Amino acid sequence: MQDIRERFINLGIDFAPGQEGSLEDKISALAVGGNIPGAPVDFSHGDVDAFTPSPGAFEAFQRGVQEGGQQAYTEYSGRLSIREVLAQRLTNFTGASIAPSPEMIITPGTQGALFLAMAACVGAGDHVAIVQPDYFANRKLVEFFGGVVRPVRLDYEDKSPAMLNLDQLEEAFHSGVKTFVFSNPNNPTGVVYTAEQIRSIAELANTYDATVIVDQLYSRLRYEGTQYTHLRASGINPDNCLTIMGPSKTESLSGYRLGVAFGSASVISRMEKTQAIVSLRAPGYNQAVLDTYFNEPEGWLDERILGHQAIRDDLVRLFTEAGYATRVPEAGSYLFPRLPDLNVGTEEFVKLARLQTNVTVTPGAEFSPLHGHSIRLNYSQDRNNAVAAVERLIELAKRYTR
Template sequence: MTMQNHTAGPKENRSASKTSRRVHAAGIDGRIDGVTVREADRRLLACTGPDALDTTHFDTVRFPAPEWAEELFAEAAADGSRAYSLYRGSDEVRAALAPVLTDWLGFDVDADQNILLTPGTQAGLFTSLTSLVDPGDDVVLFDPEYLFSERILTFLGANIRNVPILTDGAHPTIDFERLESVLREGPKLIVFSHPNNPTGTVYPQAVLERIAELAVRYDVQVLVDELYSRLVYPGTTFVHLASLPGMRERTVTLLGPSKTESLSGYRLGVVVAPDHVVEVAEDVLAFTSLRAPAYAQNVLKGWLVKDVEWVAERVADLAKIRQFTIAKLSELEWLKMSPQQGTAYLFVDVRALGLPDTEIAEALAREANVLISPGYQFGPGGVGHLRICFARDEEEWRIALGRIVDVLQSLYERATTAAVPVG
């Protein structure tokens, strides 16, 4: 996430609709003391200097997009007839994607019925949730989870039912006792990211099979955000939920090239879903942005095709940065972390400091000149954590990481000193 700075908070904007205020209200559940999550976001930005290292997103200078992306875009942009497409996306691009997605996902994907191209995966998330969720619907959300899943669901008036992710054992899983308890109450939808953002969790096949079995038994739809499905480290098998028995017709899968492939600036997302979902989501897309950027859509003709070896090299580079990041953070004996097998994130537990994660992130912004995502953004299970994105230039990151460790250790020493009784 890249947090945008705005000076007027929601309390100051008297013209804001009640609907828009629901977004700002997200988080008033004891996570943050006296402010909304959006107000806490703004407060953090106010602590950040203009030259701060922003680790809330990937470094697209160190990790640029593949060369073929610019070539395909330029070729399309030179042809004015490609300036417009159907709302669901170019026939040509969807036809090129269908066989590639069929191979990648492990089930038949129809170009006309199952693919919707969106302005980034974020738009795919919004249009899909809007087409599936009504005010008052119960929606299961794994916790912690990508921050905008909660905020969009809150905007839509859903009742969010959190189910904890468990990463402390030998294999990551979820709280199935809690999940089944909620499913007995008849929720409309299950929503989660895989690999998980912010923890990097990649679920073993047995966990996904259990999720699928419960979804079929309780007849519930599932939206799974697989944006990071290509950023999985060697030795780890990734299973697509929709490929499992009974899941193709009840699963919406979100994909896109914005992270692993550094194509964020092209604003491209791909929704693979049953035809009835694509039809409604296309209508939502039509009155929000009409279509994904028409020239940029053509870049998807190279995705999953021209970049297989390129992605393997990128993952190898990130694995090396991940290794030295874990080693450096491990110098803090009081800090807890359970490094997972996907994404370029580490989700570290800093509760030993005895401070709100908002204050810790603000201290890092002021004293280390580094912007880091605090855990409150990712749900109740994120409180007391930090999400650290290590997809950075190696030398720049080594220096910044040293500052981060120094500031965290200083905070720990202040906390422990303050806790020692005097006399």
């Protein structure tokens, strides 16, 4: 059993967004050459100044404040009138019906939803299937709640489409794993799972009566030609599926800390009870901002997708021309290029990049112990600054290449 201090040490936040100020200690001794000047770019998260919040968000927040106590003190699972509207919009989006009660909860961000979902499904000693690579908090939360990670490999570098190792997933279920967690689109690679793979996940979950938690945070930000399949509309037992979404990324509403989880009524019930002792509810006035979610002006989403696609194409070209293995993302705003063979470790290079180029990226080992050779970039940034930042990164890497 983990010592309580060890449990928190293992959470590790040094490379988390907003924590980068602690990375420069003692790294200057490894620096080769001078600094490469340029505008600071933090690829560890999106830039809400470059891609501003969706229209009407602040006005909706103001209306919530003006409404007073009724909006401030909602039910623990969120104000029912808001959930009723969201349930219809998300039913239309996912292709499977959602009951606003008891199949939906509004949470303090999608990170909050993920925490509550893990708390509802993972106990000490439970084995949980996790994709490698995938969102870093998946692994950390399983371990925090005393669970054991059972890795399932995603082969994305040399295959199109990328392939989830379904044999490993079935082996995990067969051995007693009762929870599988994954993101679709995948964070950090931008992979979108094929319809066939999603149906296979649904069939395996049904066969082994396993719960699947799917993070669909970027499922609206899909590029031209990408086909998306919702797990909850693919034949899975409704009580075995929990979907997490929210307006923090595509819609740039991260500052409002809003997430939505929907699906399994039994899991939602446990999440609500957990939320009641953690945060009571998602911030009441902020919940009013969800009026704008899936309710943007005509053409707004198309324009936002095109803006991200242009940056994606620029950065993929730069990395590819420099010889970096880089998969073209099918959705979302993440790149996961493989670094050349360096004479410093990836974490050291990340620190050096911040020190010498004013560029912040996330080391690949955050997403899988097998992917320490890669870095993740969130390219939801000013286009010109993003291009210049990647050019500086590539120039810096040449100094440290074997």
